[in-house]
Amino acid sequence: MNKLKQYINQFHPIVWVLLVGTILSRGSSFMTLPFLSIYLSRHMDLSPVIIGITVGMSPLMGAIGGFIGGNLSDRFGRKKVMLVSLFAISIVYYGFTIGKSQGWFILLNALNGLCNSFFEPTSQALMGDLTGKKNRMKAYSLRYTAINIGASVGPLLGAYLAITSAxxxxxxxxxxxxxxxxILLFLMGKLDVGKAEQSNKKSVTMIDAFRIMKTDKALLFLVLGIILISLGYSQMNSNLPQFMQMTLPNGVFIFSVLLTINALLVVILQMPLSHIAEKWTPMQSMVVGALLMAAGLFCFGFINGWATAILSIVFLTLGEIFIFPSNSMLIDQLAPEHLRGTYFGAGQFSKIGNFLGPIIGGYLLSHFQGPIMFWVISLIVFASILFFKLGNGIYVKTRVASGEKGI
Known part of the structure; x- marks a missing residue:
């Protein structure tokens, strides 16, 4: 009991609120968005490229809005930005229920990406504000685990609703x-987060923030590498379900099971693998993760049944377990204390890959065979390692003189 109490006390109560909220919100969003491409192909008879553009609007707006939202949270406080964005997200999903045209879905998905891009970097920055440096990697790993706890339940219910009542x-x-x-509005009023926000708040204009991003080459190469990773990972929620629906009996059901396997593996393996990753630098974890993700995408090209599908998703999942928490930790290490929100917002530029991925994959799926699409995408993901290495080299050159290690 004492150990449990000590474990809970590692983190501010608001951090736990954000973790629980992540489980619920991500579970519900995984019930809908992974099946959006299937819904559009069934009900609107759109081409894979047009569906890719529609699905890709969310990450495109996320790439644009994340930097702005993160900077606003540095200037005006995390609480305001987080609450406004959450209320707006709820309105967007209600809007989906009355959508009847391609333009309506493009608009709503764009707003969904914009609102989420305000909330995500701000919530991560607040977790960093409220957590000591020695526990931040653990907090980011728990956040990623929470995402996948929600994702382990959402797809199965979503597969049923996609057929019955989307x-x-x-x-x-x-x-x-x-x-x-x-709930967050009520608890943030009861629990004090003002001191953590105020201690890190300085007057940094948007122009200043863009200037900082331009000069931090290590961050630039990190984001470029993650763009390629995101381009590959986005296939799982855009072109993979279409490919499986076209080539396999019960393809939609198999796809929903793969999403659940993906989420369950993250929940089960995240903490054990994070202990292994702690023995490496975050950059080494990123490289290993990129290799595994590229292998998973390559194997998707050979899917002909349950066995090959499960093998592919296992490789992909191991890759993301190493990559995504390490990416949050790297951004945290690069960010000055008063610019944590801005840096996490800059990390949202990685969603450019989530925008381009469905379109590029959709084009390849339309003009070539599905296996060729996955093999090309796997090579693109493999190329991310080059950017990670370049970013690490710059970081080492600029900071080793002060006695710090590379990332």
């Missing part, structure tokens, strides 16, 4: 985000 899934997701916003 609009109900949108309404449920909107309701969960609305409840999350009200």
């Amino acid at each position: 609009k109900l899934s949108f309404a449920l997701t909107g309701s969960v985000y609305l409840l999350y916003a009200f």
Whole structure:
């Protein structure tokens, strides 16, 4: 009991609120967005490229809005930005329930990406504000685990609702985000987070922030590498379900099971593998993760049944376990204390890959065979290692003189 109490006391209560909220909100969003491409192909008879553009609008707006939202949170406080964005997300999902045209879905998915891009970097920055340096990697790993706890439940329910009542899934997701916003509003009023925000707040204009991003080459190469990773990972929620629906019996069901396997593996393996990763530098974890993710995407080109599908998702999952928490830790290490929100916002530029991925993959799927699409994408993911190495080299050259290690 004492050990449990000590474990809980490692983190501020608001950090635990964010973790629990992540489970609920991500579970509901995984019930809807992975099946958006299937919904559009069934109900609107759109080409894979147009579906890719529609699905890709969310990450495109996320890439644009994340930097702005992160900077605003540095200037005006995390609480305001987080709460406004959560309420807006709930409205967007309710809007999906009445959408009837391609333009409506493009607009709503763009707003969804914009609102999420305000919330995500701000919530990560707040977790960093409220957590000591020695526990931050653990906090970011727990956050990623929380995402996948939600993701382990959402897809199975989403597969059922995609066939029976897709609009109900949108309404449920909107309701969960609305409840999350009200709970966070109440608890942030009761629990003090003002000191953590104020201690890191300085007057940094948007122009100053862009100037800082331009000069930090290590961050630039890190983001470029993650763009390629995101380009590959986005295939799982855009072109993979279409490919499996076209080539396998019960492809939608198999796809939903793969999403659940993906999430469960992250929940089970995240903490054990994080202990292994702690013996490496975060950059080494990123390289290993990129190799595993490229292998998983390459194997997707050979899918002909359950065995090959599961093998592919295992490789992909191991890759993301190493990459994504390490990416958060690297951004945290690079960021000055008063610019943590801005740096996490800059990390949202990686969503450019989530925008381009569905479009590039959709083009390859339309003009070539599915296996060729996955093999090309796997090579793109493999190329991310070059950017990671370049970023690490710059970081080492600029900071080794002060006695710090590379990333």
